[in-house]
Amino acid sequence: RELFESAIEAALEKAGGEPVSLQEMMDTGMITSHLDGNHGSDYPRKVEFVSDGVPYISANCIADNEIDFGRCKYLTPERANGLRKGVAENRDVLFAHNATVGPVTLLKTEEEKVILSTSLTYYRCNEDELIPEFLVCEMRSAGFRRQYEAVMAQATRNQVPITMQRKFTHLIPPLAEQKRIAKLGVELEAKCSSAVKDYEDSLQDLDDLRQSLLQKAFAGELT
Helix, strand or coil, X not given: CHHHHHHHHHHHHHHXXXXXXXXXXXXXXXXXXXXXXCCHHHXXXXXXXXXXXXXXXXXHHXXXXXXXXXXXXXXXXXXXXCCCCCEECCCCEEEEEECEEEEEEECCCCCCCXXXXXXXXXXXXXXXXXXXXHHHHHHCCHHHHHHHHHHHHCCCCCECCHHHHCCCXXXXXXXXXXXXXXXXXXXXXXXXXXXXXXXXXXHHHHHHHHHHHHHHHHCCCCC
């Protein structure tokens, strides 16, 4: 994570662009919608979830930087249509802001809509000005992390309210640089995932070797 964050932060600094708050991005139309899944008194009850229907996702559905729909719950279309907030769409950028804070992912779905729980916020981009894949990288940078960690340091809960998110600043370079950084992010993520897998495989190999040596030692087969 630290390797990815620092590499993206360095790329952002090199790409230029002035810091702009999320509220300013909304005012200019760069972000067309920004809402969380705080459904208030209309929060779905446990008995309302069904085995199939409109996906209902929370922060714990984010695995390996993607949404694992195998972990989500479902609402009937009729119940989902009654919800007015937290209705996400394909290519929305999702930010986990409650309890689990920090994970950012791009929603990839063929569903007409996906309902967010209270732990997620969506950022909907005007793709003529802001590439969602770039925004995912920018929000995974060390600079963005420092902003939400500063908020949590002053609170008693792991939570970053939507009102605070709108005060955060983002570094948004020209589209050409956005594309370059988005491509860099994909390459970095692949390399980091490969490094993690190699590390885990090495740990497993060492554990297998240890177990084998112990078995031979107890059997008196070591010389």
